[in-house]
Amino acid sequence: MKRKIAAIFAADIAGYSRLVAEDEEETLRRLASYREVIDDFIAKATGRIFNTAGDAVLAEFPSAVDAVRCAIDIQESLRTRNMAYPPSRQMSFRIGITIGDVVERNGDLLGDGVNIAARLEGLAEVGGICVSRAVHEQVANKLSVQFADIGAQEVKNIPTPVHAYMVAMRREDGTYSKPQLKKPASRLAAAPVWMWPLVVAVVSVVAIVVTGFLYNTKLKQTATAVVTPAATPSAAPSATPTQLAKAQVAPTAPPNAGAAMAPMPAPSPSASPMTGKFAADSVPFINERIRNYLAGDYSAAGDYKAFALNIGGFTGSALNQPNEEAARNAALDQCQKRADAAQSPRRCELYAVGNNVVYTHGKPPMPPSPYFRHDAMTERTFASKDFPMVRDPQKVRLENMFVPAAKSRSVALGPGGQYFMVLGSSSPEESARRALESCGAIAGVACMIVAVDDNFVVPIPTLLRITGFFHAASNASIVADARDEVVRKLADGMGWNAVAVGTAGRPGLGLKAADEQTAVNSALADCARRDSDCHVIAIGPFTVGPTN
Template sequence: MAGQIVLKRKIAAIFAADIAGYSRLVAEDEEETLRRLAAYREVVDDFIARAGGRIFNTAGDAVLAEFPSAVEAVRCAIDIQESLRTRNMAYPPSRQMSYRIGITIGDVVERDGDLLGDGVNIAARLEGLADVGGICISRAVHEQVANKLSVQFADMGAREVKNIPTPVHAYRVAMRREDGTYAPLQDKKASRGGTLRLIWRIAAAVIALGAVGVGTALYLDYRDPHPRQRDAAKAAAEALARLSATPASPSSSPSPAPTASSVVVQPAAAPQPQQSTPLSSAVAAEKFAPEAVPFVSERTRIALARDYVPAPDHKAFATTINGVSAYVSGQASDEAAKSAALDQCQQRAESSNGPRKCELYAVGDNVVYVHSKPPLPPQPWVRHDPMTERAFSAAEMPLVRDTGRARLEANYGAARRTKAIALGPGGQFFYSVGGDLVDDVVRRNLEACGAQAGTACIIVALDDAFVVPVPAVMKATGFFRAASHQAIAAESREEVARRLEAATSGWNAVAVGTAGRPGFGLNGDREETAIGGALADCSTRDQDCRVIAIGPFTVEEN
């Protein structure tokens, strides 16, 4: 068939890792967490490269890599954990940043450098079974490495994991503790069983109160941070759903594919905490509202309101953060609807630019999306200012690495409108081209970028112009937040935030001296004017002044 996509299959050792408790770390101190994540990712990337591995996907704090050898994959994982354990010793336990790592050998499909398939999914599930700072491997990996590496393993037995039809036999790798000894290798079946018993008691209590069952489907990809807890939550919810399930006549309704091309790009330090739905929401699900669905176009939202909402059960809707989506209705069961929606969505995703993993967003009239809503900045999302707007140049894109700038140069600059770039504080960015409505394009880019970063992004470019002040004299290093910036004296932070909020046009700069007293250069017609004004103002209050912020960015000497 003309235009048919050719997919390459192969066997590979798949390595999946992400940071435990990353959402909490970001919430407590975003800037410090992002800086440390960047440093830790350099360590991880270096070890993977030296071991002959290849990173094929990143999603915020998560890393997916392939290795030609299971031995090298496990040896690399051990080296990473040992190195980061040493680094963590400089921080209190509440601020330590530790990875969980899962490794398997499996059959995968390669498309445009990305890998898909059960091998990737199983590695992610094993990562969820690993201890904080630990490694969990499949039986296939254990058979390859048991006699080749001088480490100990604990047999965890066969484990049921989400969306894998057969149990996965897992092993835990012994890791050294801070005192140099090895942690005891104890199984966690007892604690997991206790959690399940607690969930069933909760479910029984809800049934006794006469609650109406809610059918909930939790479809997890490699970003799922808590698979064990959600396994239990889903089991309880499905038990409730079986009490109230009613048959429906089968019919189907297709979902329109998005009209714009969109791409996610993450640098090595692209923070993205994805939060799981708490147990309580598995019992009291959020009602589906088309106008609240993230990532998709306004056209898709209208189609959902017109076709999906009134459609008969059993029905389901799936989407990616790119906005590729599909829905079905009138299926034989909820399970059939979930499977059909995911299959249709994934087929569309694999044939689009920048394929992404599809996830269930709704089953029936209930939202089952397992991640929190993407964070968004306050409105207005775009503020046009002739004094600061200038022509877009990929080479001047702030915070982004050279590889990302090269991609923007090739794919964004000459692309047709409407187009926009959303940027996160760690340098991750999301752009789309060929959209319809400006407001729609802006919203979707901010949602997708926010989902990847785990914090609000900003629109830095719209069509062919930078729409925020992008420093050229100085180098942008992150997002500026006066309320938490350590260089500013605590008693002055509120004043800095207030004065910047009032300065709504032109170039704005902030300087501080050794005592943290701020100086301001506001409403300047050029970057140099704002810098000079901030330094002059600061010198009247403090000593050894330096500029720390220009526009929305923290800065340093170029």
Template sequence: MKRKIAAIFAADIAGYSRLVAEDEEETLRRLASYREVVDDFIAKAGGRIFNTAGDAVLAEFPSAVDAVRCAIDIQESLRTRNMAYPPSRQMSFRIGITIGDVVERDGDLLGDGVNIAARLEGLAEVGGICVSRGVHEQVANKLSVQFADIGAQEVKNIPTPVHAYMVAMRREDGAYAKPQLKKPASKMAAAPVWIWPLAVAIVSIVAIVVTGSLYNTKLKHAASAAAPVAVPSATPTAMAATPSPMPTQMVKAPMTPPNAGAAMAPMPAPSPSPMTGKLAADSVPFINERARNYVAGDYSAAAGYKAFALNVGGFIGSALNQPTEEAARNTALEQCQKRADAAQSPRRCELYAVGSNVVYTHGKPPMPPQPWVRHDAITEKPFASKDFPIVRSAAKVRIENMFAPAAKSRSIALGPTGHYFMVLGASSVDEAVRRSLESCGAIAGVACMVVAVDDNFVVPIPTSFRITGFFNAASNASIVAEARGEVVRKLGDTMGWTAVAVGTSGRAGLGLKAADEQTAVTSALADCAKRDSDCHVIAIGPFTVGPIN
């Protein structure tokens, strides 16, 4: 037997016995289909399934980040799949995740880590995720995920309470549900303690003194984590007497959990490795061309102690000719943070380079393959904030107020779960596009997609269906696995409007090279009807779609 520390993932289906009792054959068929989705995501995230029983799945992951990202991907994918069924027949998993010491025996894992993960799964909401405090500490600063602290929970066969957190999950309307707080386990600290003094009788006098105290201890549980608010930055300003230029105006989206999902949309990227090596100006992310020229020129040529700092929003700071390396570090960070604070940027500045060596800990931001923008006169249309996909109403107001009237060149990149990043007033379209993708990717943790450039949407924006996420034919669970490769191949670099429909067996029908949205939809449904039944549209252009409520 071998001991090890692992992130343990436990999942089962809520109300599975009822579903089987109502329709055993249909439930078992769907369970096999849903398990295929779960197994695919676990394998792609580097996990290993070590035990299954009926509707339950136990898996191990090398890191908590991989486990939580995989869990979110699974829940988002299955939520979309469940939309095709009435609420009473939806098949939803609950997932629990912890980090713990486990014993490996013949491929199986045993120990408290496995038991706690199973108990956390029982605490999770239907379609939700519950994690231990250890997982929360590992993930909180690495994934854009909101948590609700539900406090210490007493669970079966675990001697001490388990401190747990709920993960905020996306609702059908695209908003993020506030996890329901479960009341933490609480006990009275002690039963009443009465202290009776000795009774001393010397003639006929008895003195009785009664003292007592009652102590009540109440456990408190925290409210759900407050959602960050998007904050616009300052208008571009001319560089003062400082060696590094100020970035152009930007805005970022709220922190929200990532999503599974995206044939034309970018795929999620693995966790980035720290960036090391010699400083190369062309490789510095987030910054504008003026700052890049400064790095290639003045900064690179300077001798002595020096440092360069930046943040995701593109703000920078630098220090040259300092007396010590520590002074260079501190000065660069302070200069960068002052600029970020002045623009009300919520992102902290970090060291990117010390001397000529890169020390940035977050690695390169995930980026989609080039070309980043493909112009298509058939699908492009004038930009209108009301049609901006996925984001909530408040974000559309910000976009209307900031993007539409801003100076060119400007670009908005969008992530699959509603993260977005605007770059305004850039020196060129190429710069605006690159920077919006870099910053959006760093915030979202996955590659984003450019949705708008200057005055136009540069991707097809469906209006006859509700956009629910990014479409990726290669991993879309609604399409039967053996057909996904053909769908990817046929979509390829197709121009014009495209649509994908599937039936009850997951056979896909395609509408390709259409002149408008409705023609693509009609063609996809007709193509699907040739090989499947009860066909419905699941994607238009780069987006997954559902019916308009």
């Protein structure tokens, strides 16, 4: 165990039990979608989720500024998503933040800092943020945030009162709410009679502070366009695209396949922008029905037309518009409305104006085809708990979204733990292609199909811990003059394969084995003939390391 100072963030849903009781399936689906948003913002702000339980999230941040900025971004993003639901079905979080001394044990954090953050979360308004005095002192002069001092609050299981502040949240009309003082968990009933004048005086001062103390600054309006948590867009409408009359928007419907991805940044800007003449066959992220529409109705339409998309597969199209600007705006608006209706936070971008491609991102990096192969020796039933290189919250999301989804479905995995799943596609090949395109755009490098429908389609090691993707041609553990030979021998890729190296970097291979243990044993024996102190560095397509 080790001690450290950290900014602790605690959040959970107000009225979660009631929401579940009213509609369990819909509540769990939306919780998974909203958690994508929260996880993404936390990762973007260099935070780390260290515990989850039901609807609760506990995270640590390197600074109070990062934690508060992240909390504001989360609340504003979720408020926008809640606008699509009636008040009784809105899913709103309360967030509490403090700075405290905590103990780290097996990745989890324990101590008063965690407990106080949870109590501050209980003091927060629905959709609001409550912070400790230590946090307020750290961020007051660094963020354009309004606070209300609600004074010392007595909270459960904390021996001394906690001095707390509410953060003023921006309303829909652009004004800022005035946080309301929550009634503290008080011990006043047991106070002696002679203390009541003092108590009344203290309460009066607190009331004055609450109504009068707001900094004369604006709450930072953080743009969320580049944030990319995901939701399942399967709830979006799926009308068949047909060309409408002049000046109407062609209903280029969202794909019939749902999609979801891990928290990662926007499409990688590393590739050169796509330019040139529009060709339906080259458009990424879309299903074949949309591609047929683009090859037919869109291509045949007049000049004033535009097509927009996002990497989640949502699209918008405008045909026969009065001018180019109208076409641009109509296509973007249609695409974004569809994405927003399905709670996809990914922003839509113009792909084509007229017959010219204007997409600012290059083609997503893709692996060579075929994108997956079936191998009876290594293929096994999909289990979310065994999905490699992602944290437990992502495994829960896969269990809730991927496992019960309609076929055809695929999950692509990136070397940094990015993943993207496409659900309900017309074929396994289409779901794989779309998952790889979207995952590649997120990761900036080619991803790998890990699961298709009910099975893992790559070997998933269990004897050692998966640490990344294995690329023999550039692996520094293998001596340079032996890498090409390893690449050549592993080219077939069927069965269980393992690679071991010794102190001199001389590789040993276990190839086309019927099981993982046999491949490992063969690789170690082969290495021992060339080197000493051999250990396994790769099993199947993954690099591996000790389990602890």
